[in-house]
Amino acid sequence: MTERLGFGIHGIIFSAENKAHLGKSVLKAHREEEPFLRELSVYERLLAENIGEILGFNVPDLLGADHGLRVIEMSLVARPFVLDFAGAYLDKPPEFSEEIWTEWEAEKRELFGPRWQAVEMVVAALRRLNIYMVDVSPGNIAFVD
Secondary structure, eight states: OEEEEEEOSSEEEEEEEETTTTEEEEEEEESSHHHHHHHHHHHHHHHHTTOSEETTEEOOOEEEEETTTTEEEEEOOOSSEEOOOTTOEESSOOOOOHHHHHHHHHHHHHHHGGGHHHHHHHHHHHHHTTEEOOOOOTTTEEOOO
């Protein structure tokens, strides 16, 4: 049995029973190949580094992928979490102007309010792994409440 968990610009997310992994997992089906490959590469890097959490925020484990279907299977995680890396850049940041970065940060500061400092620390921790997350929202970096 599957249940839709969400959807966005890059694809749709379902929970599913996975007998091989004994429990529920999450399937993310991507509309386009580029976001699929970006997200898969991030999860592969996190798996290689054995990272299941970042500064107390849970990160899904990569369980599998199907290139033909552009589907990634990952573990289901509870809040607090950081996820959705389809818009992330690996190994080098996007080439945005200083003005764009200033606007981006101002928007995120307003969006997260007093929690921005914690979010900024998570984003910085990802940067140290050469993962540049730009799609930063309360749905992608979520707190317990």
